[in-house]
Amino acid sequence: MPMAFVNPALVGKVLAEDLYSDAGVLLLPRRTVLTAAHVNALRNQRITRVSIAGDLSEGNGEKISAQLLDKGGDRESAFCYLDAMEQTRRLFERVDLGQVPSLHEFCQAFHALAERTEERLGLFRSLYVLEGADSYTYRHSLNVGILCTLIARLLKWDEERVWLMGAAGFLHDIGKTRVPREILLKPGRLTDEEFAEMKRHTVYGYEILQQMEGGHETLAICALLHHERLDGSGYPEGRKDGQIPLECQVVAVADMFDAICSDRVYKQRTSPFEAARVLWKAACDGLLNIEIVSLFVHYIAQLYVGAKARLNSGEEVEVILIHRDEPMRPLIRRHGQFVDLRCHRQLSIEKMLG
Numbered sequence: 262m263p264m265a266f267v268n269p270a271l272v273g274k275v276l277a278e279d280l281y282s283d284a285g286v287l288l289l290p291r292r293t294v295l296t297a298a299h300v301n302a303l304r305n306q307r308i309t310r311v312s313i314a315g316d317l318s319e320g321n322g323e324k325i326s327a328q329l330l331d332k333g334g335d336r337e338s339a340f341c342y343l344d345a346m347e348q349t350r351r352l353f354e355r356v357d358l359g360q361v362p363s364l365h366e367f368c369q370a371f372h373a374l375a376e377r378t379e380e381r382l383g384l385f386r387s388l389y390v391l392e393g394a395d396s397y398t399y400r401h402s403l404n405v406g407i408l409c410t411l412i413a414r415l416l417k418w419d420e421e422r423v424w425l426m427g428a429a430g431f432l433h434d435i436g437k438t439r440v441p442r443e444i445l446l447k448p449g450r451l452t453d454e455e456f457a458e459m460k461r462h463t464v465y466g467y468e469i470l471q472q473m474e475g476g477h478e479t480l481a482i483c484a485l486l487h488h489e490r491l492d493g494s495g496y497p498e499g500r501k502d503g504q505i506p507l508e509c510q511v512v513a514v515a516d517m518f519d520a521i522c523s524d525r526v527y528k529q530r531t532s533p534f535e536a537a538r539v540l541w542k543a544a545c546d547g548l549l550n551i552e553i554v555s556l557f558v559h560y561i562a563q564l565y566v567g568a569k570a571r572l573n574s575g576e577e578v579e580v581i582l583i584h585r586d587e588p589m590r591p592l593i594r595r596h597g598q599f600v601d602l603r604c605h606r607q608l609s610i611e612k613m614l615g
């Protein structure tokens with residue numbers, strides 16, 4: 262776990278482990294978002310170093326790389342992913358400091374990875390076996406960019422629009438750089454004021470992308486409207502149906518899928534099959550575009566044929582066959598026997614293992 266010195270730069274960072282005094286008294290539980298008062302208290306206790314989570318700091322890159330290799334990824338792909346993450350971190354930090362790097366610089370960070378993922382679908386599969394919430398913002402941006410590229414291809418959009426969608430997905434949450442870290446990394450429920458501030462990342466993103474050298478109106482619009490829902494229940498404007506450009510509807514699907522499949526400071530990830538079920542329900546409830554969700558869910562499920570997974574019963578199984586009518590409930594092999602999950606509705610695929 263990365264260690265950090267106790268100083269004011271720790272404000273907003275998240276404790277990775279419970280912190281005890283020399284006398285064995287619990288000072289702060291893990292997942293505490295550190296405030297200036299906490300830092301002062303730690304100094305008064307003469308604590309000099311603490312373990313933190315939520316950053317691409319020293320040691321974290323190796324952990325992610327090891328997981329990618331362990332789950333069947335090749336060395337070059339693991340390097341490519343880490344390199345993209347590191348470049349993304351640097352670019353986002355510049356935005357954090359009030360600069361706006363050009364679209365060309367962002368594309369340099371993202372496109373090598375996007376191309377590699379299209380060539381090697383094994384890399385895509387390994388993205389959703391990664392554990393830990395470290396570097397979530399950078400990983401989420403890269404993953405949503407990859408997913409948007411994939412959906413644009415499934416929709417048979419032309420090459421220029423596919424490229425634009427990759428960038429739109431990659432940059433959709435750039436406005437979060439302006440949301441205070443205490444809110445962004447808060448493990449518990451947000452207050453109404455905190456949630457209102459969190460929602461503003463859409464407007465901040467629009468403003469940042471409007472200023473970007475070489476930028477494109479579609480990127481700014483996707484940052485602004487990716488939390489809108491077709492029934493009008495989204496934010497920031499509560500737009501409905503045709504008032505939400507199709508590009509934003511694509512980002513909404515990719516964003517929701519990746520958020521469900523990734524570990525966060527406040528929740529553990531679940532499997533792409535469970536995410537597919539949630540997306541399907543959201544589409545049936547009139548929140549997401551059903552055509553996009555249907556294409557996407559069928560395609561994603563097929564990628565996992567042959568993959569190892571764990572059921573909510575704790576058993577390890579293999580995904581054998583995806584059904585056309587219910588792709589989120591495939592045929593699996595459990596202890597050498599075939600089980601159709603459509604007929605065992607109490608069972609679900611909880612986690613992908615590789």
Ligand SMILES: [Fe+2]
Nearest residue numbers: 433434487488
């Ligand atoms: Fe967002």
